[in-house]
Amino acid sequence: MKLPFVISLPHCSGRIPTRIRSGIRLTPMEAADAIDLGIREIFGGLPAFKVLCAQWSRLVVDLNRPSDQRHAKGPIALVDYHGRQVYRADALPDEEEITRRLSTYYEPYHRQLASAVETAHIKGLLDCHSLQGTGPAEAPDAGKRRYNITLGNNGRPDGKKDPARGELTCTPAFMCFVRQVFEGAGFSVSINFPYAGGFIVAHYGPGLAAKGKMALQIEINQDLYVDPVTENLVPGKAEKVKAEIFACLKKIGKAL
Numbered sequence: 001m002k003l004p005f006v007i008s009l010p011h012c013s014g015r016i017p018t019r020i021r022s023g024i025r026l027t028p029m030e031a032a033d034a035i036d037l038g039i040r041e042i043f044g045g046l047p048a049f050k051v052l053c054a055q056w057s058r059l060v061v062d063l064n065r066p067s068d069q070r071h072a073k074g075p076i077a078l079v080d081y082h083g084r085q086v087y088r089a090d091a092l093p094d095e096e097e098i099t100r101r102l103s104t105y106y107e108p109y110h111r112q113l114a115s116a117v118e119t120a121h122i123k124g125l126l127d128c129h130s131l132q133g134t135g136p137a138e139a140p141d142a143g144k145r146r147y148n149i150t151l152g153n154n155g156r157p158d159g160k161k162d163p164a165r166g167e168l169t170c171t172p173a174f175m176c177f178v179r180q181v182f183e184g185a186g187f188s189v190s191i192n193f194p195y196a197g198g199f200i201v202a203h204y205g206p207g208l209a210a211k212g213k214m215a216l217q218i219e220i221n222q223d224l225y226v227d228p229v230t231e232n233l234v235p236g237k238a239e240k241v242k243a244e245i246f247a248c249l250k251k252i253g254k255a256l
Contacts, residue, residue, distance in 0.1 A: 003048040003246075004123040004253045006116040008200055010063035010109070011036040011129060012044065013054045020060055020101075023091025026084060034058050034080060036130040038225050038233050042242045043128045046249070050116040052109065059086055061105040064127070064198040076101060083138050117204050117215075123256040124170070125208060125215040126249075127200040133223035140194040147190040148224060149182050151175060152197035152217035154205060159191050169197060169205025170214035177255060178216065181248050195219060214256070220245075 014035045016024065024031065034057050044053055054063055058077065065075040072079040076098045080086055087093070093101070117125050131150070135141035152169075156162045159175035170178075179189045197205070197217040205215030225237035 001047065001250055001253075003046060003249050004121065004256065005048045005249065006113070006119075006122055006125045007043055007046060007048045007051045008113060008125065008127045009036070009039055009043055009051070009053045010127065010200060011054060011058050012040040014057050015055065016057050016060055023087050024059065025088045026059070026080065026086060030080070030082075030084060031057065031059060033082060036128075037222055038220070038238050038241075039128055039130045041233065041235075041238045042130075042220065042225075042245060043126075045242070046246055048126075049119065049122050050112075052113055052116065054109065056105050061101045063106060063109050064200050066199050066203075067102050067106060067110075070098075075106060081138070082136060113200070113204070117208060122213070123253060124213045125201065125204055127198070127215065127217045129217065129219045130222050131195075131219045133221055135194060146194070146221050146223075148187040148221045150190045150193070150195060150217075150219035150221075151178060151182075152192050152195055152201060152219070153215075154197040154202050155192050156196075157191050157193050162192075162196070165196060166202060167206035167209070169201045169209055170216060171209070174214060174255075175216075178252055181251050185244050185248050187244075187248075 014032055040053060044051060062075050062077055067075055069075055076093050078086055131146060133146055135144050153159060153175050154165050154169050159172035161168050175191060179191060182189045201215045201217045208215050224241050225234055227234050
């Protein structure tokens, strides 16, 4: 069965061009923390209408941020997810460098994504990520254990509209249905916490929702498939999660 979705994986790559890597102060292991571990293995091979995989690390450009944002965690991040400075003091990207990266790495991805979500027969967009099992220091849920799946429709924890965030990317009723599908497969599920959705679902979702379609951000807890000692992906566990996720998405696709 071909899933009637566009799947976006904006944080699945760890590649950094040599020209940019030379100015980054993070160690290779620290830079690897920017990868959404396991997300390519779980979602990248699903038989969806279109699967868009980032080709470059979010340290090069964060595809899940507005292109006009200019702060420490904008599309060209100066601080990583753990609060560490990304660049040496003498290698901070200036506006010329930011413009170059947006043109080279950001805009091609979003042109493909914009074109894919306009395809008439697709039923929605899934923007997929993974997160650590316990919220890190700078997260909204710092120090707390996380659910297996976090679903985001740019709303409140009940799936309803949060005026401070803007328009929903799918209806509360459909969000409830999606939660039930994942819970029926044995996953614990949180809605819109710790994350309600980033730029991609907030930008493309309202337009899809207005057409009777939807967009969802899906975050998977890495504890489902990562070895707690080595912190490496366990292929057998990842394959199991992939099969379970695929079964859930088939049910969700049929309901639309």
